[in-house]
Amino acid sequence: MNKPVLTIVVPCFNEEEVLPDTSIQLSNLLNNLIDDALVSKGSTILFVDDGSKDLTWEIIEIECEKRPFVKGLKLAKNVGHQNALIAGLETASKQSDCVISIDADLQDDINAIPSFIEKYWEGFEIVYGVRGSRETDTYFKRTTALGFYRFMNRIGIKLVPNHADFRLMSNRALMELFKYQETNLFLRGLVPLVGFKSTKIYYDRKERTAGESKYPLKKMLAFAFDGITSFSVAPIRLVTLIGFLALVISLIAGGYALIQELLGHTVSGWTSLIVSIWFVGGLQLMGIGIIGEYIGKIYQEVKRRPRYAIEKDLYSSHVKEQHQKEAVLN
Incomplete structure (x- = not known):
């Protein structure tokens, strides 16, 4: 088996504070992988600038000049993490045997990447990076995350628990993933649908060393809701169930009111009427x-x-230059 060409795809949005260190760490890692004969010398690191408003792209251009492994892809505007990630995967898949995706803050442990490659050599086409524990999270985040995975599993959405977007995919697996053309991307749910031989590598997630998290509580809730509505009609069925229960309760209450009327025990008032109107109105909304x-x-x-x-593609231009050099040598 020939040594695979690896591309590490790193989506970036306003990451100027962490990018220089991230570039150094990933370059050193890739150099070690090449020295250990795990990947090809043609392997690269692809930073995808998702319409950043700071100096992210300028730093990527500087790193491209300083470090031979580093390449850049600039999107014309901010399209969100999942779309930026798929942009990087689609670009990298044209020249790579396998692709690893990781966030720019490197909270996901890059020391697990050699194990990813070893599993690829063993024939696994998808390798999931899974957090061994969530001890670094707050109690609220840990509890809600656990509840989210349980709920998703209950409604039939098979996710890999404690896995984000830190994974390796072979070129063949990527080609299958790209057949899913939906606009509302939820890659954590799509990748398991691809199938193929897969495995997990456990690691300990680190604290962010600089910059701010791009997933505050509001975005996390929106992301979770997008995932649910993109893969299941369970929320609509839940509304149907609530509506049915409300109908049953109203019938019982109507029967009770009729009995009270027949017995002459009715008491005039508006509280119950207003509460019932608000209740039904809330359900409808x-x-x-x-x-x-x-x-x-x-x-x-x-x-x-x-x-x-x-907007700018420093990855494809690099690949084109490589092909021209190879043609001259041949």
């Missing part, structure tokens, strides 16, 4: 909102707009 969320996703999907636009 919630149901309309959830159904509207699904209709909105359908609206986005049927337009088939591109998920990203590339």
Whole structure:
């Protein structure tokens, strides 16, 4: 088996504080992998700038000049983490035997990457990086994350627990992943659907050394809700169930009111009437909102707009130069 060409894809959004150190660490790692004959000398690191507003792209250009392994891809505007990641994967797949995705803050332990490559040599086409524990998280984040994975499993969405977007995928697995053309991307749910031989590598997640997290609570909740609505109609069925229960309760209450009327025990008042109106009105608004969320996703999907636009591509130009050099030597 020939040594595989590896590309490490790193989505970046306003990461100027961590990028220089990230570039050094990943370059040293890639150099060690080449020295150990685990990957080809043609392997690279691809930083994807997701429309950053700081000096992220300028730093990527500087790192491209300083370090031979580093290449860059600049998107025309901010399209979100998942779209930036798929942009990097699609670009890297054209010239790579396998691709590893990792976030720019390197909270995911890069020391697990050699084990990823070893598993690839053993014939695994997807290798998931899975957190061994969540001790560094707050109690709230740890509890909600556990509840999220349990809920997703309960409604039939098979995720890899405690896995984010730190994974290795072979070129063949990537080609299958790209057949899923939905606009509303939730890669953590899509990758397990691809199939192929897969395994897990456990690691301990580190603290962020600089910069700010790009996933505060609000974004995390929105991301989780997108994942649920992209893969399951369970929320709509839940609204249907709540509506049915409300109907049953109203019938019971109506029967009770009728009996009281017949017995002459009715008491005039508006509190119960107002509460019931608010209750039913709230259920209706919630149901309309959830159904509207699904209709909105359908609206986005049927337009088939591109998920990203590339402004500058320093990766493909590098590959083209390599091919020209090889042609001259041959």
